[in-house]
Amino acid sequence: MSHKISPASVPSFCTSCVCVPHSVRRSFFNRLETIMAEESKASAGVPDATVFGEATACVYELVAFPNRGSAEAVRLLFALTNTPFRDQTITQKKAAKYKKTLKLGRLPVLFDDSTCTEIGSIRAMLQHIARKKSALNAAHVLWGLLCSRIVCFVPFPDFVLCVGGMGTLQRPREARTVNGPPWTPCSK
Amino acid sequence: MDSVFEIVGVLNTAVRAVVYTRDIDTLAVAKLFHHGGVVETFLNQAQALLNKSSFSFTPSAGPSVADVLVFDALDVLMQLRPNCLARHPALQKAMKVVSQIPTVAAYLAKRRPGDFTDKGSNPLPTNSA
Numbered sequence: 001m002s003h004k005i006s007p008a009s010v011p012s013f014c015t016s017c018v019c020v021p022h023s024v025r026r027s028f029f030n031r032l033e034t035i036m037a038e039e040s041k042a043s044a045g046v047p048d049a050t051v052f053g054e055a056t057a058c059v060y061e062l063v064a065f066p067n068r069g070s071a072e073a074v075r076l077l078f079a080l081t082n083t084p085f086r087d088q089t090i091t092q093k094k095a096a097k098y099k100k101t102l103k104l105g106r107l108p109v110l111f112d113d114s115t116c117t118e119i120g121s122i123r124a125m126l127q128h129i130a131r132k133k134s135a136l137n138a139a140h141v142l143w144g145l146l147c148s149r150i151v152c153f154v155p156f157p158d159f160v161l162c163v164g165g166m167g168t169l170q171r172p173r174e175a176r177t178v179n180g181p182p183w184t185p186c187s188k
Numbered sequence: 189m190d191s192v193f194e195i196v197g198v199l200n201t202a203v204r205a206v207v208y209t210r211d212i213d214t215l216a217v218a219k220l221f222h223h224g225g226v227v228e229t230f231l232n233q234a235q236a237l238l239n240k241s242s243f244s245f246t247p248s249a250g251p252s253v254a255d256v257l258v259f260d261a262l263d264v265l266m267q268l269r270p271n272c273l274a275r276h277p278a279l280q281k282a283m284k285v286v287s288q289i290p291t292v293a294a295y296l297a298k299r300r301p302g303d304f305t306d307k308g309s310n311p312l313p314t315n316s317a
Binding site: 068069070072073075076077078079080081082123126127130 | 193200204251252253255256257259260263264286289291292294295296299
């Protein structure tokens with residue numbers, strides 16, 4: 001999509017008094033605002049998405065670089081457990097800005113909308129999906145419960161911090177919106 | 189499962205340092221696959237773990253995270269050297285079992301090509317295979 005304003009879209013000014021009809025001026029500025037919003041959205045590093053499975057049933061969102069990398073194991077586990085997920089890719093240029101919107105600041109990252117969880121470690125992602133989908137054997141589940149599940153509930157009213165394994169952070173989904181306010185813990 | 193994470197982690201560190209670069213160094217790839225190199229060590233360890241049933245590539249027993257991790261690692265190696273599992277028929281068979289699971293087969297059929305294959309954005313030099 002081109003974000004340039006074509007010369008034809010610029011309203012013509014009256015040569016004598018530089019007046020422009022209000023409707024023309026309003027439509028021009030509306031268009032300008034739309035373009036600026038689109039540009040800011042693009043520069044914030046909103047990744048491109050591919051949906052595997054039913055889009056309506058998607059509770060998982062995986063954001064990773066376009067190459068296969070370490071996130072491929074997570075995609076394979078999604079495929080193995082027949083779990084629909086949204087696979088979003090982000091380029092290296094946009095990654096730096098996008099990382100600032102994340103609490104953990106790590107890529108690839110997995111968002112679980114059902115539990116409002118942000119997971120920044122491949123191992124934690126795999127264990128999280130496996131626990132939820134019961135893909136682990138009973139021994140693995142027991143091992144996970146005994147050893148790697150560290151849950152820390154913070155008594156703040158507006159969010160719950162929950163660390164499940166290394167690199168997992170639970171927080172409201174609104175907090176990670178690209179153009180939204182930065183995530184700040186409540187001090188009360 | 190921790191053993192699997194450990195051996196796959198060592199392999200991935202070595203492989204990614206070589207393949208995720210703008211220009212893949214064919215000499216570095218050859219070093220990976222050299223006798224006694226990182227790849228051979230990984231394959232031997234994976235074979236040993238498979239014999240100990242630390243991870244079972246059997247769908248009847250239920251696939252585990254370990255299966256996915258090893259399959260992914262072997263898949264990367266197969267893209268670099270398609271005949272690298274020639275001396276490890278058990279691993280070859282195990283990979284085949286996982287890739288024939290219907291949901292996995294469907295994903296493998298429509299996924300993006302890896303960036304270090306001949307179809308990706310960063311194609312592997314043809315003389316390295």
